[in-house]
Amino acid sequence: RLSGGAVTCRVGETNNSTAFLGQFAGAAKGNFRTRALIESFWNLTHNETGERxxxxxxxxxxxxxxxxEDLIGRGKExxxxxxxxxxxxxxxxxNLRKPLPEFNEAVRAIGEINERMNRRGIMPGTEHMIEGFVEAGLVTTDFDLPGIGLVARADFEERLKGRSEDDQRAILAVCKASARKLSPREVFDSRRGELVPWRREALAQLLYPAHRPEISRVTKNGLVVIEDQDVAPSAxxxxxxxFSxxxxxxxxxxxxxxxxxxxYDARANRKGAWLGTLKLWGSVNRADDAAVQRRIGMAEQVKRELLEPLTKMGGRLAKNRAEDLEHNNAVLGALGSEKKTAVAEARAAMMTMPD
Structure with missing residues (x-):
């Protein structure tokens, strides 16, 4: 519904049905058809990261x-x-040699491994056996050019542009063409331009029922502190x-x-209504000059946002003060004009009085 039908999902159900009628039901079990998909998805990564x-x-x-056995000692160090x-x-x-991979380093290393697996099929000897690629037409042709090596079809066709038919035939005669299945990365990149990012309001509707929302309070420093070991090792x-x-x-x-x-709104009458998002305000290593400069910029932006209401109020006060001064000057100026008029009339009257 949120994606307009672009995204479909199948949830593996659990059941506790019995083999014979009249038996007491046992614990609910996962659907083996779905479980196999989940387990197999990570099998390759587990295998590639199994080297101690x-x-x-x-x-x-x-x-x-x-x-x-040494896991406990490694963890303490x-x-x-x-x-x-x-x-x-x-x-x-x-540069320290650590007993365990640091979290971010491990994420990067595992990401590189997954990326190499996603590029299976591009280099010789790395053909994958993913089902359905040939039937779906996810195949291409590489060309082995003498002195250059393997060239993808798109690159090969680009090299032929602008050449005469004789040159093209000569090139085709000396190169060797080989068909292969596209790599997972090539399939993904070919349709990347068609992807539509989730709107935050739609993502908020997906996240709320999928997680157990926690009640959080704004601290006196204007922060919301979250501690969740499943997301980050520290707060x-x-x-x-x-907010206040x-x-x-x-x-x-x-x-x-x-x-x-x-x-999300925590009030009983509006519970679960999405309010928006807050940005991370993490710690900065003082030795990282670039990070320090970015933090200073963020702090300046926060200061400007906090002072903006006061600035607007000051502007209104200044405008009102200027209008008051103009009004008073006009009133006083009118009074001066009236006095000048009265003096002139008095002089005229004196000049016209009989002797």
Missing amino acids: LVFPGQTGSHARVNAP MDLMLRAMPALPEWVFQ LRFLAHH AGDEFETVINPMVPDLLFI
């Missing part, structure tokens, strides 16, 4: 019963480094300087975009 030398600190299964991080220059912390602070200290909202964070806080 590259990604130390593997946690094992969900129960953690098969986690490496990493905690010490993270506590010291705010006091260290960024280049020092980046997140969002700028709420347009003590104001309450229902709040939801989109884990995919943690720099925005969606706020």
Whole structure:
């Protein structure tokens, strides 16, 4: 409904049906048809990040019963480094050899792995086996040009432009063409221009029922503080300087975009009504000059926004004062004119009096 039918969703249902009529029902179980899709989606990533030398600190299964024995010690040493991080220059912390991947570093590394997997099929020896690509026509042709190497079809056709038919035939005679399935990245990029970003009001309607909104209050510093280990390892602070200290909202964070806080009305008669979003107001490393300058700019903008009502009021006061002065000058000027007129009339009367 929110996407106008552009996005469809299938939710895997759970059931606790029994094998025989009359049996007591057991615990509800997931639908294996849906579960397989979810598990398989992350299988490749799990396999590629399973090397402990590259990604130390593997946690094992969900129960953690098969986690490496040194995981606890690694975690304690990493905690010490993270506590010291705010006091260290960024280049020092980046060059330390850490017992565990730092969160942002791990995100970047896993992102690079996923990107390499999404490019399967572009380079020789990386053909993927994703079903349905051939049937959907998601195929292309590469050309092996002597002295150049593999060239994608679009690039090859661009090279042929402006050449004579004889030149084109000569080039085709010496190059080798090979068909292949498109990579997942190529498929996505080919339709990227057709994507329509979600409007924030539509996204707010999706997030509210999907999460358990929490009641948050504006602090005396004009911030809303959120602590959610599933989103960030430390507290997140969002700028709420347009509100008063003590104001309450229902709040939801989109884990995919943690720099925005969606706020909803917490009053009983308007509970759940979307009010807007707040921007993240994070800590800045003093050694990062660029980040410090950005923070100064943001602080100046906040100051201007806070002073804007006072500036407008001052402008109105100045305008009213100027109008008052003009009015008073006009009144006093009229009084002066009346006096001059009275004096002139008196003189004229004296000159016309009989001797």
